[in-house]
Amino acid sequence: MGALLKCENVSLGYEGDVVTKNLNFTVNSGDYLCIVGENGSGKSTLIKALLGLKPQLSGSITLCGEVGKNEIGYLPQQTVVQRDFPASVREIVQSGCMSRCGFRPFYNKEEKKLAHDMMHRLEIEPLAKRCYRELSGGQQQRVLLARALCAARKMILLDEPVTGLDPKATNEMYELIDSLNKKDGITVIMVSHDMNAAVKYASHILHVGRKQLFFGTKEDYLTSKTGQAFLAVMGGDDDE
Amino acid sequence: MSEMIDKLQMYFQYPYVRYAMIVGLLIALCSSLLGVTLVMKRFSFIGDGLSHVAFGAMAVATITGVTNNMLIIMPVTIISAVLLLRTGSNTKIKGDAAVAMISVGALAVGYMMMNIAAQSGNKRMTSNVSADVCSTLFGSTSILTLSLTDVWVCVAMSVIVVAIFLIFYNKIFAVTFDENFAKATGVRSDMYNLLIAIVIAVIIVIAMNFVGSLLISALIIFPALSAMRIFKSFRSVIICSVVISLICAATGIIVSILVGTPVGSTIVSADICVFFIFTITSMVLKRGK
Numbered sequence: 001m002g003a004l005l006k007c008e009n010v011s012l013g014y015e016g017d018v019v020t021k022n023l024n025f026t027v028n029s030g031d032y033l034c035i036v037g038e039n040g041s042g043k044s045t046l047i048k049a050l051l052g053l054k055p056q057l058s059g060s061i062t063l064c065g066e067v068g069k070n071e072i073g074y075l076p077q078q079t080v081v082q083r084d085f086p087a088s089v090r091e092i093v094q095s096g097c098m099s100r101c102g103f104r105p106f107y108n109k110e111e112k113k114l115a116h117d118m119m120h121r122l123e124i125e126p127l128a129k130r131c132y133r134e135l136s137g138g139q140q141q142r143v144l145l146a147r148a149l150c151a152a153r154k155m156i157l158l159d160e161p162v163t164g165l166d167p168k169a170t171n172e173m174y175e176l177i178d179s180l181n182k183k184d185g186i187t188v189i190m191v192s193h194d195m196n197a198a199v200k201y202a203s204h205i206l207h208v209g210r211k212q213l214f215f216g217t218k219e220d221y222l223t224s225k226t227g228q229a230f231l232a233v234m235g236g237d238d239d240e
Numbered sequence: 241m242s243e244m245i246d247k248l249q250m251y252f253q254y255p256y257v258r259y260a261m262i263v264g265l266l267i268a269l270c271s272s273l274l275g276v277t278l279v280m281k282r283f284s285f286i287g288d289g290l291s292h293v294a295f296g297a298m299a300v301a302t303i304t305g306v307t308n309n310m311l312i313i314m315p316v317t318i319i320s321a322v323l324l325l326r327t328g329s330n331t332k333i334k335g336d337a338a339v340a341m342i343s344v345g346a347l348a349v350g351y352m353m354m355n356i357a358a359q360s361g362n363k364r365m366t367s368n369v370s371a372d373v374c375s376t377l378f379g380s381t382s383i384l385t386l387s388l389t390d391v392w393v394c395v396a397m398s399v400i401v402v403a404i405f406l407i408f409y410n411k412i413f414a415v416t417f418d419e420n421f422a423k424a425t426g427v428r429s430d431m432y433n434l435l436i437a438i439v440i441a442v443i444i445v446i447a448m449n450f451v452g453s454l455l456i457s458a459l460i461i462f463p464a465l466s467a468m469r470i471f472k473s474f475r476s477v478i479i480c481s482v483v484i485s486l487i488c489a490a491t492g493i494i495v496s497i498l499v500g501t502p503v504g505s506t507i508v509s510a511d512i513c514v515f516f517i518f519t520i521t522s523m524v525l526k527r528g529k
Contacts, residue, residue, distance in 0.1 A: 052423075053420055053423055053424055073425070076418065076420050079418070081282070081417075082417065082418065085280060086467075086474060087417060088473035090473075091473055091475065094410075095410065095414040095422075096421075098410060098411065098414045098422060098427050099426040099427060105407045105408065105410065106409075106410060107410065131472030134472075147421070148421075151425040157424075
């Protein structure tokens, strides 16, 4: 179990305004890390920094071991543009293979098969020819997850994957992510404000505020002061 | 009916009418390709802004008396495209404000330049200024001004545009659908955005002489919007918008020959009709479900 991702003294922010600082954590292969924290604490910014979409203000983020830049899958929060985008499910899932193409203009057989396998894995195969904008929120998330999985089968970053889903779809989504982590051995990094799910599924928790409030295993988190205080506030939001 | 066909046959014996048809169809083809990308990326206004810039550049080119207007118009428009795209990500002046600023500015300066040139008695410009401006903005009232060189320039440009589109088709899709994802997984989306902007600039410059700088956006946007009403995959939307665009261009040119209306506005009117037909069809289809 080697380290895949290492963050040392990372501070994040926008144009000089520091949102969060002193982040130090390591993600090992096979981990299920949940990043929690209040709104505006820099969770999504952290994800963007990990992906290299946004430079950190200081510190270093290192991808180590066998994970290359183009081997990370990413499930972003949905944008307004995507909601009415005229594209079929297959086209979207295949676009996850883009980074494998390099300068080759079209997808080859293996990439098409990979896209097909991922649709099969996430049970959206029957939707392959359907239009993305006509799907339900849960189905759309599955499509984007399938695309993320095409991009990488080692590590996947999820940014609030259950936003806007109903309770049933939410549960299915969590179970799916969990099985990807446990069965397929994919390292998961997930941003979530759903504490119940974080505590139920994750192996590690990173709690960010103005600075790093906690990083460690879930068990430690549950007994820590930060964890208990936060759970008392956030856990009461939705009782399952 | 047969009278009309006779008339068309008569017209098509003239080479300049055939040139107009060829150029018109090529422009229609090129402009419809990137329509979907422009609409979905919320770049529609950039297309509009660029056409105004092209107008300004044209005015400057006319005054300086360069032998080939393209030498000034093309680089200026491409540079503006790149700049406009950069302001989109740079936050000092917000994207839509920058577009408005540049486009209106170019329009004003262009019109002023044309008038100054006319007053100072430049031989090229002593004719009616307002007619000149009108034809640059709305396209020439007759399409009979194309030379063989114009046709070849247009053919070469179209081949380049279509080739770029086909080669980068999948990348353009990825960047259009989700720029952040593409970037995160290692696609150089900035480069492709730049490519899209440059191609749009090229299309606008080619199309300007034909339909006029104010009407180009319509040629780019309308077929895509119509196709998006009905078709459900990216590929089918693009194929459909190309077909719509070609049919509308052909119809527009033929009608303008027969009735004597200005080409650009006739083509755009045909596009508008198709848009309404598709909108109604999609509403009927939804009802039927």
